Amino acid sequence: MIKGIIFDKDGTLFDFNATWGTWTRAMLEAETAHDPALFDPLAEALGYDTDQNRFLPDSLVIAATAGETADRIRSVLPQLDRQALLARMNDAAAQVPQVETVPLIAYFTNLRQAGLRLGIATNDAEAPARIHLERAGVNAMFDFVAGYDSGYGGKPAPGQLLAFCDQTGLRPDECLMVGDSTHDLHAGRAAGMGTVGVLTGPAPAEELSAIADAVLQHIGEIPDWLRSQTPPMI
Template identity: 65%
Template sequence: MIKGIIFDKDGTLFDFNATWGAWTRRMLEAEVGGDPALFDALAEVMGYDPVGERFHPGSVVIASTVSETADHMLQVLKGVDKADLIARMNAAATQVVQVEAAPLVPYFDTLRQTDLALGIATNDAESSALRHLERAGVRQHFDFIAGYDSGHGAKPGPGQMQAFCALTGLDAGVCAMVGDSLHDLDAGRAAGMLTIGVLTGPAPAEELAPQADVVLPTIADIPGWLRGQSLL
């Protein structure tokens, strides 16, 4: 039986492209100061389609920490201070309007009735994650919330998963990791958890399948699948 579920945030609780697509265009425009050639170069290094306002599968942004994303941006933004860039990105990210992959309040209200331990493991900053969960009205449902800067490392390492197990007292074998990227699934597997891929991020099913016990359309499909497998 599954007794705990730890979720990625962006691309899992929130539709990745619907949330970050238009925001990223505005952020890049602000960074390049109206230089179209610099804008195009920055979009390319980030794996971003500014016309469709979408990220390409395999974009460095999908599963990277803000620090790693900044490193790629600095290949183009010469002379920009990394700490200042990260501060601007984190400040802007707290203001983004998140598009829910499924109605989150009723979803987590229902999950809580099953007595599951619930967690968040994101490569976003913890402060951004807390703000986004508060705005969605679901922060109180989670026993554990960790960002890349929470002291447990970042995915694909298993540190956030291990910290979730340590806090809840659960063995990894009775926990599931849910995410939209290989970083999420690799982290879950490294910790010894069941891994569930969802398709609300840019990665297609065929990319996720080798590292997932199952790939589902959205988080809304997870309870039914677990019941069907006699795991809930």
């Protein structure tokens, strides 16, 4: 029986490329002062397709922490101060309009009414993550929210997921980890949780299916999938 679900944020609750694709181009142009000699290498380093304004499936950014992304940016632009860059990234990211993969208020209301405990484990920083959840009207529905900077580490390590269990009193085998990247699924496996991959991020189904118990189109399919198991898991 599943009693708790912990979700990734970007690419899971919010469509990854629809949310971050165009915004990222503007960010890269600003950091390179619109210099093509810097913009093109930076886009390549981040796995960003400048023709389509979207991230490639193997982009570091899909599963990286903000700190890891900043370090990759500084591999091309070493003159940038790391802390100042991170501050700009977090401040700007907090303002990006998020494109929901399903209507989130109704979705999480239904999960709460089913008695499930809910959490967020993101490799984003906690502050902008909470702003995104608050703006979507769902922040108060979560028992636990952790970013890479919340003191539990980042994925693919299981620290955030185990902290969710500590806070809710649930065992890992009573929980699911849901995400759009292999980092999410490896974290779930390492924590001893069930794993569900979703296709609302750049990673293809074949990449996720090697690690996930199930690969679904989006989080909206999870309740029916749980009920379809033998025995039903909710």
